[in-house]
Amino acid sequence: MSEELSFFNQVYEIVKCIPFGRVTSYGAIAKYLGTAKSSRMVGWAMNNSHVALQNIPAHRVVNRIGLLSGKQHFGTGDEMKKILEKEGLEIVNDQIQNFSHHFWDPQIELKY
DNA sequence: CGATTGACGTACG
DNA sequence: TCGTACGCCAATC
Numbered sequence: 001m002s003e004e005l006s007f008f009n010q011v012y013e014i015v016k017c018i019p020f021g022r023v024t025s026y027g028a029i030a031k032y033l034g035t036a037k038s039s040r041m042v043g044w045a046m047n048n049s050h051v052a053l054q055n056i057p058a059h060r061v062v063n064r065i066g067l068l069s070g071k072q073h074f075g076t077g078d079e080m081k082k083i084l085e086k087e088g089l090e091i092v093n094d095q096i097q098n099f100s101h102h103f104w105d106p107q108i109e110l111k112y
Numbered sequence: 113c114g115a116t117t118g119a120c121g122t123a124c125g
Numbered sequence: 126t127c128g129t130a131c132g133c134c135a136a137t138c
Contacts, residue, residue: 027120035133036121037121038120038132038133038134042120043119044118044135047119049119058119062119068119070119073119
């Protein structure tokens with residue numbers, strides 16, 4: 001696929017491909033790009049995502065345990081939680097319930 | 113220009 | 126099984 005795109009750009013592409021009501025983890029994206037240990041960069045990409053493109057559903061990206069690690073970055077309140085709940089997900093204590101069930105693996109779904 | 117931080121994850125003890 | 130340490134790369138201080 002577009003392997004000429006930068007790491008950040010690839011992250012954006014993947015995140016944009018996340019279907020409605022589905023979630024994934026930073027590590028999954030990083031691993032898909034071949035840089036499993038660079039999961040922090042995925043987070044940084046998200047941080048810049050609102051600057052590069054605002055059509056990035058970053059709220060569907062959480063850490064590997066389904067915890068809303070970046071909810072504070074979306075809004076001062078529980079905006080991220082509300083969005084995810086609106087997508088049909090169940091959030092308890094800033095944590096996605098049945099995370100594995102709603103998990104969207106780019107390696108399986110995008111399957112290059 | 114050097115040191116620290118950061119939306120994480122894996123490895124090791 | 127749980128806790129701590131390190132890696133990764135870019136941006137910011």
